[in-house]
Amino acid sequence: MSFDGEQYPGVMAPPQKAQGFRLNHTMLRVKDPEKSLAFYTGIFGMRVLRRLDFEEMGFSLYFLARLDDDEAIPEEVGERTVWTFQQRGLLELTHNWGTEDQDDFAYHDGNSEPQGFGHICFSVPDLEAAIAWFDSNEVSYVKRPEQGKMKDVAFIKDVDGYWIEIVQASKMEGAGR
Amino acid sequence: MSFDGEQYPGVMAPPQKAQGFRLNHTMLRVKDPEKSLAFYTGIFGMRVLRRLDFEEMGFSLYFLARLDDDEAIPEEVGERTVWTFQQRGLLELTHNWGTEDQDDFAYHDGNSEPQGFGHICFSVPDLEAAIAWFDSNEVSYVKRPEQGKMKDVAFIKDVDGYWIEIVQASKMEGAGR
Numbered sequence: 001m002s003f004d005g006e007q008y009p010g011v012m013a014p015p016q017k018a019q020g021f022r023l024n025h026t027m028l029r030v031k032d033p034e035k036s037l038a039f040y041t042g043i044f045g046m047r048v049l050r051r052l053d054f055e056e057m058g059f060s061l062y063f064l065a066r067l068d069d070d071e072a073i074p075e076e077v078g079e080r081t082v083w084t085f086q087q088r089g090l091l092e093l094t095h096n097w098g099t100e101d102q103d104d105f106a107y108h109d110g111n112s113e114p115q116g117f118g119h120i121c122f123s124v125p126d127l128e129a130a131i132a133w134f135d136s137n138e139v140s141y142v143k144r145p146e147q148g149k150m151k152d153v154a155f156i157k158d159v160d161g162y163w164i165e166i167v168q169a170s171k172m173e174g175a176g177r
Numbered sequence: 178m179s180f181d182g183e184q185y186p187g188v189m190a191p192p193q194k195a196q197g198f199r200l201n202h203t204m205l206r207v208k209d210p211e212k213s214l215a216f217y218t219g220i221f222g223m224r225v226l227r228r229l230d231f232e233e234m235g236f237s238l239y240f241l242a243r244l245d246d247d248e249a250i251p252e253e254v255g256e257r258t259v260w261t262f263q264q265r266g267l268l269e270l271t272h273n274w275g276t277e278d279q280d281d282f283a284y285h286d287g288n289s290e291p292q293g294f295g296h297i298c299f300s301v302p303d304l305e306a307a308i309a310w311f312d313s314n315e316v317s318y319v320k321r322p323e324q325g326k327m328k329d330v331a332f333i334k335d336v337d338g339y340w341i342e343i344v345q346a347s348k349m350e351g352a353g354r
Contacts, residue, residue, distance in 0.1 A: 003250040003257075005224030008239075010214035017310040018222030020302035023243045023266050024344070026203040027295035037187035045195030047182030052353025057326065061353065062185075066200045066265075073180040078350040080180075085300050085346035088243075089200050089266020094295060108293035114285035116339070117294030118204035118271060123262050125197035133194040149234065162293070167201070169262035173255040176229020176238065 025063065025090035026120060028162055029107050032100035033062060035159045036093050040064055043137050044122060046091065049073065049084045062093040066122075091120070109161045119155065119163035127152060127168035134166075202240065202267035203297060205339055206284050209277035210239060212336045213270050217241055220314050221299060223268065226250065226261045239270040243299075268297070286338045296332065296340035304329060304345035311343075 005011065030036040040046045046064040053060045063084050067073070074080040084090065099105045110117035124130040127145060134141075134156055142155035142163055154166040182188065207213040217223040223241040230237045240261050244250070251257040261267065276282045287294035301307040304322060311318075311333055319332035319340055331343040 003252050005218070005226065005250075006228055008210070008214060008225065008228060010211035010218070011225055012215060012219035014222035014224065015219065015310075017306070018220065021221055021243055021307075022300045023223075023268060024298045024300040026297050027342070029292055029295055033185070034187035037185060038189060041182070041187070042189035042192065043195065044198055045191035046200075047191065048185065048188060049182065050353075051183055051185060054353060066198055073182075075180050081352060082346045082350050085344050085349045091200060092295075092298070108287070108291035110285070110287060110294050114291070115206055116285035116337075117287050118206055118269075120203050121201045121269070123199045123201040129194070130198075133192075160293075165204070167262050169259045172262045173259050175258055176227075176231060 022086070022088050024085055024087060025092045027061075027092040027094055028120075028160070030093045030095055030160050031102075031105055031107060032159070033060065033093060033095040034100070037062065039159050040091065040093075043134070043139065047073075049087075049090070050077075050081050052081075058097045060095045060097070062095070064091045064093065065089075107160050107162075109157075109163060111163060119165050121165035121167060123167055123169050125168065127154070127166065127171060130166055130168075199263070199265050201262055201264060202269045204238075204269040204271055205297075205337070207270045207272055207337050208282055208284060209336070210237070210270060210272040211277070214239065214241075216336045217268065217270075220311070220316065224250075226264075226267070227254075227258050229258075235274045237272045237274070239272070241268045241270065242266075284337050284339075286334075286340060288340060296342050298342035298344060300344055300346050302345065304331070304343065304348060307343055307345075 046066045049063045049065050051062050074083050140157040145154045152171040156164050223243045226240045226242050228239050251260050317334040322329055322331045329348040333341050
């Protein structure tokens with residue numbers, strides 16, 4: 001490979017011992033899985049690869065992927081679980097049973113204090129078409145593309161209020177320069 | 178494709194309008210990029226695809242990938258920025274300038290109250306070898322594989338205290354059943 005990554009203070013060469021490591025997923029807690037699944041499958045086209053239930057501890061995990069159409073997902077459940085943990089860039093939603101019935105229950109989005117996690121980001125082929133699609137689904141915005149300093153970048157909210165950045169890759173060529 | 182995803186209340190068929198959407202990245206704020214870059218490149222073998230600086234707003238973004246060795250990253254910077262936003266499963270680290278000099282500054286990991294974001298997860302080919310590698314780097318643990326109810330799953334902390342789950346896919350076949 002000709003390009004080894006940009007070099008900044010702290011950056012080290014990839015160690016042998018990290019061979020085969022993959023960034024498998026990001027986990028967000030959700031209040032009501034029915035609403036979250038409708039949002040991430042119905043609007044973003046994700047699929048549920050696996051639900052794992054942990055009855056003794058009272059929670060379920062949903063592993064969602066936004067796959068290219070030609071990818072082959074194993075049918076057999078054990079094989080599919082192993083395959084799920086071999087993928088890159090999944091979303092894991094954790095449902096602690098019963099939160100969906102608590103009127104005053106809400107998760108923290110990480111952008112108000114105390115800050116930490118910021119957002120997930122979807123790249124879309126056509127930003128304008130994606131915004132029209134989100135509008136037809138009455139999605140909430142943190143920032144529409146035309147607002148604020150970063151033009152051509154939108155932030156919407158998922159059903160728990162987590163921020164989702166929306167970008168069109170081909171519009172980002174000059175970003176940060 | 179024969180397998181369309183597991184079906185649960187809320188799950189919808191992927192809409193045409195979401196074609197080409199990709200889950201590009203997860204963003205975490207970091208206090209000191211030098212330490213975070215040393216951690217994610219030196220221990221996890223990630224590479225910095227792009228740093229984007231926003232001088233007027235006083236922050237920098239670092240886009241990191243854990244790539245397979247045969248992937249070709251464009252050399253030219255504008256082309257590489259576009260390519261970065263076309264990828265799946267990246268990690269974006271946000272550095273608000275100056276936080277690294279504030280002794281009492283810390284980000285919130287999302288696992289103590291108020292809860293929300295939980296963790297990122299790396300899949301590794303050999304859990305035992307990975308644990309030995311983390312130990313040799315004196316990484317902090319939330320939970321070693323042999324602790325707690327979920328055997329064969331470890332949680333470590335990154336330099337800001339964010340949780341990183343470590344799993345070996347082939348050990349997960351019977352998880353949640």
